[in-house]
């Protein structure tokens with residue numbers, strides 16, 4: 001019976017990076033897809049948003065001290081120099097987001113080149129991990145594998161069509177770990193009947209400020225057939241936990257100065273697409289009169305354009321979510337090694353851990369950084 005030094009479960013971003021940076025030779029990677037890095041391949045419109053120049057724990061949902069410690073070892077500069085040394089010169093979009101120049105393939109090829117010689121068993125579905133006297137027994141659809149150490153790099157629940165499964169949470173739980181309940185994140189939000197007027201605006205995009213929990217996000221919101229989406233909503237979904245969100249449809253503009261001394265109708269003075277303003281006025285039951293002729297009660301209702309509170313019905317679900325929030329509790333993982341504090345030799349990296357980033361390359365950065373910590377420690 002062969003016992004490997006380290007078995008990595010999952011040939012995604014975290015698993016491949018852990019193997020690439022690991023000095024160990026006696027590795028085995030188990031992957032249930034028939035090819036590696038399914039999410040890297042399709043991410044960022046096929047060009048993968050690898051990381052972000054503005055990296056900070058505040059861009060994540062999770063314990064900021066834990067995240068900081070991981071980034072102290074391997075942050076965006078380390079990642080970019082790792083890629084540069086191997087010939088990848090990313091392009092910067094929107095001022096801070098790093099993408100592959102032509103295709104995600106550039107990044108995947110670098111990771112695969114860096115692990116030449118490391119065996120990957122594809123189409124091998126891991127079903128369970130059991131402790132034994134010398135480490136771990138990994139039960140899979142292709143039989144049992146044995147290792148002294150195991151890295152769980154199986155990601156979250158989003159996009160089952162790309163191989164996502166709950167196995168990482170199941171393994172962690174069976175070995176005594178607490179799982180912060182997983183939820184879809186970076187995902188569109190569905191609406192209650194009172195907000196169905198937004199559905200008629202399908203295809204329209206506006207720059208808004210959304211307040212969700214204690215977070216304020218200024219970015220674009222897209223009205224969709226199923227509800228609301230776009231970068232502002234995806235980020236808001238990360239910090240939203242049922243209950244209300246508030247949307248400012250005119251960020252940076254004060255209503256009083258907008259309507260000062262004008263005889264024109266308030267509707268025509270709002271600097272937003274007419275389609276939107278008309279739908280909002282209808283939803284708020286407002287007349288097409290000048291602001292000065294509105295009653296106090298109508299002015300009050302119009303002020304909702306600056307802080308429109310409503311409770312989304314839910315999310316578009318895991319099949320549309322770019323990430324899964326929640327996961328293995330960071331209270332039970334050492335951030336200096338990413339090793340379990342409960343089971344010696346058990347490591348976690350990537351999205352399976354209770355750390356989730358905003359839109360903009362933060363989730364791959366987390367996957368790579370946490371994997372780098374594992375590689376240093378094993």
Ligand SMILES: Cc1cc2nc3c(=O)[nH]c(=O)nc-3n(C[C@H](O)[C@H](O)[C@H](O)COP(=O)(O)OP(=O)(O)OC[C@H]3O[C@@H](n4cnc5c(N)ncnc54)[C@H](O)[C@@H]3O)c2cc1C
Nearest residue numbers: 010012013014032043044049126155163350351361363364
């Ligand atoms: C559509 C989409 C676009 C995205 N775009 C971006 C982006 O541009 N920038 C960004 O930062 N993030 C993006 N993300 C998020 C990012 O892809 C993930 O956060 C990241 O891939 C997590 O890396 P990981 O290694 O932890 O998990 P994954 O990359 O999901 O890898 C997990 C691996 O484990 C394997 N696995 C699962 N269960 C089993 C099992 N039972 N047995 C064996 N193997 C198993 C899976 O097949 C997979 O290969 C996007 C996500 C999606 C869905």
